[in-house]
Amino acid sequence: MTEDLQKRIQAALANPQNMGEMAGADSIGTVGNADCGEMLRLWVKFKEQNGKRVIDRATFQSFGCETAIAVASLATELIRGKTAEEALALKTEELAGELGPLPPMKIHCAQLVEGALRSALEPVAAETKKEISPATNPNAPTLLDSFSKPKESVKLTFLDE
Ligand code: FES
Numbered sequence: 001m002t003e004d005l006q007k008r009i010q011a012a013l014a015n016p017q018n019m020g021e022m023a024g025a026d027s028i029g030t031v032g033n034a035d036c037g038e039m040l041r042l043w044v045k046f047k048e049q050n051g052k053r054v055i056d057r058a059t060f061q062s063f064g065c066e067t068a069i070a071v072a073s074l075a076t077e078l079i080r081g082k083t084a085e086e087a088l089a090l091k092t093e094e095l096a097g098e099l100g101p102l103p104p105m106k107i108h109c110a111q112l113v114e115g116a117l118r119s120a121l122e123p124v125a126a127e128t129k130k131e132i133s134p135a136t137n138p139n140a141p142t143l144l145d146s147f148s149k150p151k152e153s154v155k156l157t158f159l160d161e
Contacts, residue, residue, distance in 0.1 A: 012070035029120025067109035
């Protein structure tokens with residue numbers, strides 16, 4: 001690792017953002033790396049903004065790896081205000097943000113953060129897609145269907161006097 005990168009990691013670690021568990025999170029993602037034994041958990045809370053469900057806040061817990069902590073700190077700031085889909089579209093190097101390019105042996109640390117994000121956000125993105133899909137789902141009933149469907153016949157039963 002270059003001295004420059006080490007400095008940037010130390011700077012991010014000096015004031016890590018969004019560390020710790022979040023009570024009442026809407027989604028939680030956990031990933032582990034069997035090779036280095038690192039584990040990372042991410043909590044995400046959403047809010048409604050301009051008719052969209054966007055990330056209000058994200059927090060994380062990580063054990064030991066400084067690079068993963070630094071990336072998670074930057075990434076949890078970066079995804080604020082984004083929809084689950086927008087956050088999922090971010091590339092590993094974008095999540096590492098101002099840390100700059102990571103050396104090959106540290107790329108998996110950023111990928112751990114990306115994995116936790118995927119684990120937390122993919123179910124939310126799938127849910128959102130389902131909610132939106134009636135307009136694009138070819139099998140979904142359309143407004144026209146509701147008018148053209150034959151009405152159920154009404155059976156009248158007359159009571160004897
Ligand atoms: Fe494995 Fe950083 S050394 S996540």
